[in-house]
Amino acid sequence: MDRPVGPVDATRVPRFAGPATFARLPRRDQVDRADIAVLGVPFDSGVSYRPGARFGPAHIRASSKLLRPYNPAVDVSPFDVQQVVDAGDVPVNPFDIEHAIDEIESAADMFGAEGIRLLTLGGDHTIALPLLRSAARRQGPLAVVHFDAHLDTWDTYFGAPYTHGTPFRRAAEEGLLDPAHCLHVGTRGPLYSSEDLGADSVFGFQVIAADDFGASPLDAVVTRMCDRLGDGPVYVSVDIDVLDPAHAPGTGTPEAGGLSSRELLSALRGLAGLNLVGADIVEVAPAYDHAEITGIAAAHVAYELLCAMAG
Helix, strand or coil, X not given: CCCCCXXXXXXXXXXXXXXXXXXXXXXXXXXXXXXXXXXXECCCCCCCCCCCHHHHHHHHHHXXXXXXXXXXXXXXXXXXXXXXXXXXXXXXXXXXXXXXXXXXXXXXXXXXXXXXXXXXXXXXXXXXXXXXXXXXXXXXXXXXXXXXXXXCCCCCECCECCCCCCHHHHHHHCCCECCCCEEEEEECCCCCCCHHHHHHHHCCEEEEECCHHHHCCHHHHHHHHHHHHCCCEEEEEEEHHHECCCCCCXXXXXXXXXXXXHHHHHHHHCCCCCEEEEEEEECECHHHCCCCHHHHHHHHHHHHHHHHHCC
């Protein structure tokens, strides 16, 4: 098999120039095959507070130009061992949420039919539901590790069943999740009532709260996370608001007291060796970002996920 085509050589083309793809990787139409596609979903019609995540995919791509091909933290060169491509964006309907969900699901199915795993850049968290539908159709019920300040297992907002706060409830109701192996990581902040946690546990989620990262050594938290996920197919969903607003101000529903960038990246490195079948990074809203703080964090999250998927 031919050697994978990696990013543009930064010793020949300055990092502030070159293609506008994620990490300056080749487009899907520039290579004969792909193992992983970075796919943008510029959709934020499901948000309940600050909008703007529709501009997230472009912002993460722009913030990824400084990424280099070798990750010394895990001794992996992710672009040497798998063909990673940028597949552009899914053109989704911004006015009809259910139609948009169908479009995202159809796009994910197309890549899945070719055996291509997706690393999806959102967009708001509504997009996780169609991505989970597509992955579960091929893999069966999924273990989900959900990095987020919020549970996202609420039933409805204003009578709407599909929003960025409901994807994992809908996924559980549709039988897409393996209730013995699902986990929220980084949750914190006020809830509507104590019943929110009880309802959440019904869907099979355990919780590693943000405070647990201060109460336990990081390696113990990572061990607990991996033990919960098991050895079946694992889907990773990262809402960038899992980070403290100091590390990710550019998001729609920020909550104080979150993870640091270092804690999140270290946790993601712990996923190496698991059966990662797909991932998403959502809720990057560049209008609220400063000096690309959030975009750079999201780009590094994507990079660590690609490294973990290389295993």
